[in-house]
Amino acid sequence: MQIEINERPTEIAAGTTLAQLRDAVKPEADLCIRNGHPEREDVPLAPGDRVVFIRRGEIPAAEDLEALLAARHTPGVHARIKSATVGIAGCGGLGSAIAVALARTGVGNLILADFDLVEPSNLNRQQYFVDQIGLPKVLALRDNLARINPYVRVTAHNERLTPENIPARFAAVEVMVEAFDAADQKAMLAQVFLNKVPGKPLVMGSGMAGFGPSNTVVTRRAATNLYLIGDGETAARPGEGLMAPRVGIAAHHQANAVLRLLLGEEPA
Amino acid sequence: MIITLNGKARQCDAPLTVADLIATLQLDADRVAVEHNRIVLLKGDFAAIPLRDGDVLEIVQFVGGG
Known part of the structure; x- marks a missing residue:
């Protein structure tokens, strides 16, 4: 009969139990998840x-990890966005x-740019950690993204964006994101x-302070x-405040x- | 002349540049993006571009925060 082991279709003998399969495939495993739920008994x-x-x-082996991470991605969507490049x-x-x-969705290539350092006051809303205070934001974010999905290729530009460097930095993107603070x-x-x-x-983003x-x-098309x-x-x-x-x-x-733009849908 | 500004017809007196229109609308030229006949303009060009009858403009104003 066919089942999926670690998200891969696999043929096993009829009548095999979960514990028998674990002993054959990964005897050191201490958790057996069957159809989304941990099983405490052999079934x-x-x-x-x-x-x-x-x-x-334990971090899963590289050949298993990508399939495991992609398990909840919608088929077709993942293949399309894995090759995409987005600038932020x-x-x-x-x-x-x-x-x-x-990164969690599986967009394959991100180009990040920021000149700023992680400050304590950023932690009220920004995706950094106390032990990253003082680090350049783009490098701290690249590390955090690698811990979430190591298959995202991240290009980090630790610099101020200007009218001179913006065209070159983001020439390769399919979709661009503006995520600045200052209106000008x-x-x-x-x-x-x-x-x-x-x-x-x-x-772009404009108008999200307060509660x-x-x-x-x-979202509107402006x-x-x-x-x-x-x-x-x-x-x-x-x-x-923000x-x-x-x-x-x-x-x-x-x-x-x-995501909608990458998939050919109108966002608004 | 009549232009279309953010989807609505607007009567204006010529001559009028993009910079003049921004001033008339009491917007801050440092905090807007202007699309003129489907081309987004650089700020340095606002004062040099005269508007003509039938022009289509989208002016987007930004506020701080992110």
């Missing part, structure tokens, strides 16, 4: 069962969360990217190749817009 296996053997704390300008509250979402920098990136790298979509209603954050996410008006200012929930909502709108 007979049925055709079509999906079995994963895990040793706690700014690795703060928006950019770090967008990068994590795209958002405008600069929109002008330079859309003018100098024409024909490619840009997904206003979640549903005022929307120009031919410009998708704008946010409430459009809530700027970060004293008394209305917080993880609403920045995360906007970041995941942006990540989903990227």
